Amino acid sequence: MRWTTIKYFFREAKTSLGRNRLLSLATATTVSICVFILGLAILLFMNSGELIEKLESDVEIVAFLEDGLTLRERDQLEDRLKRYPGVLSVTYVPRDKALASLENKLGRGDYDLLETLEGNNPLPDSFRIKGENPREVAQLASALGKMQGIAKLRYGQEVVRQLFAATRWIRILSIFIVVFLGIAAVFLVATTIRLTIFSRRKEIYIMKLVGATNRFIRAPFFLEGVALAASGTLFAITCLFFGYYYLVENVQPALAFLPLITDNRVLLNLFLSLAGAGVGLGIIGTFISVNKFLDV
Amino acid sequence: MLVQMYNVSKTYSNGVKALVDVTLKIERGEFVFLMGHSGAGKSTFIKMLMREELPTRGQIFIASRSILRMKASDIPQLRRSIGVVFQDFKLLENKTVRENVAFAMQVVGAPPHQIKTRVEETLKMVGLGGKEDCFPSQLSGGEQQRVGIARAIVNHPLIVIADEPTGNLDVDTSWEIMDLLSEINKKGTTVIMATHAQDIVRRMHKRVIFLDKGTVVSDSVGEIA
DSSP states (O other): OOOHHHHHHHHHHHHHHHHTHHHHHHHHHHHHHHHHHHHHOOOOOOOOHHHHHHHHHHOEEEEETTTTTTTHHHHHHHHHHHHHHHHHEEEEEEEHHHHHHHHHHHOOOOOHHHHTTTTOOOOOOEEEEEEEEGGGGGHHHHHTTTTTTEEEEEEOOHHHHHHHHHHHHHHHHHHHHHHHHHHHHHHHHHHHHHHHHTTHHHHHHHHTTTOOOOOOHHHHHHHHHHHHHHHHHHHHHHHHHHHHHHHHHHHHTTTTTSSOOOOHHHHHHHHHHHHHHHHHHHHHHHHEEEEHHOOO | OEEEEEEEEOOOOTTTTTEEEEEEEOOTOOOEEEEEEEEEHHHHHHHHHHSSSSEEHHHHHHHEEEEETOOOGGGGHHHHHHOOOOETTTOOSSHHHHHHHHHHTTTTOOOOHHHHHHHHHHHHHOOOTTTTTGGGGOOOHHHHHHHHHHHHHHTSSSSEEEEEEETSSSSSHHHHHHHHHHHHHHTOEEEEOOOOOOHHHHTTOOOEEETTEEEEEEESSOOOO
């Protein structure tokens, strides 16, 4: 392709952007809003995903031991538990420690819990067991419960079930919303580009009649669409970037139980993908409109 | 032979029969009038030469190339060999006279130095020397049509198709435009002109193809059916 032709494409795109200033602004704003909402949604879902993962990995089985196990029996049991398929880790919690942590949870007051119980610790020794897959905790628990030496198993059955039902729906919903937003953005961009093309249909008709190739006619529109999408995307990402870091710096300390993602590599990937998605929106949107209107 | 039509029929999807079994030939260098009442098929005839429409039946050859068997990617090449002049001029209002004519060369990828000299040459030929930097709105109807003609011939086409080029002009201006088209024809370009203007057709004394309800009812020199 000739250099003068390429210069012509850029000049045409620039002229058109200047001439249809309001429409250009509308397109860039549309892309900007779409990318912003998309980014916001993804950040929200990534962070809730992080939270879900944290909640899920907290799921564990507590196996209370029968009274009067010998040290050897206990070691053997621990060994068997550790070797059981699907078990990730096993931690022994002696009864004194269990009482201490209970005391911690209740809040240390002026009293001594052990004293209140008249020296009788009612808690048994136990193992804290983490499974490899938190979702299979129910099966794992029922299998382990049959082992000799274990008196009782606890893993918060009902809570776990509800947690997993909720997280599943949140994941499905987040994918649905992101896909929906993407489609909406494509059509918004397509519509605004269509308006630009419509305002230039006479020009396009003349180009066709004097024998311009389709590629030649399309090129300036693509440049225009990409330029608009890119500037809109840049603006949205800038807003997201500063907004998110403000959140991390100022809100995170106040809500410590919410684990916000601060891994720069993850965030950089997100912003780069958003940039790609924004420009992609521009290209797909332009493609839809241009092809529909250039069919002379 | 420049244009050959064999048993060409065109029926639109709404059932309208625009052309019915038209067979004719147009030689290189001819000047041909296309006449007929509104709806007689003149526009369809022209659109088929431009390959804006395809015939429902029959064959059309332009410079020995079949319009029907042409690949989509070859259509621009066909159109570069045809210049079109419109009744309503179809100039770009936001471009100057020079830019309007240069536009036709830019879009076919001509090199800049060639565009510059050829545009100047052509504008001088159509009598617009000195008006290069005017915008269409600053010109009279006749002058605007000259820009339209300059744009049609600047790529040196084999055929110039003029669709009622004098339809919006007064009598004197119409004759100026006809003189210009004759001059272009004398230089060897085939001219096909659709028109309603009977006195122009009579005085030019050229071949007249008269269409009625999609069929050719007469095809002879200087006679109007």
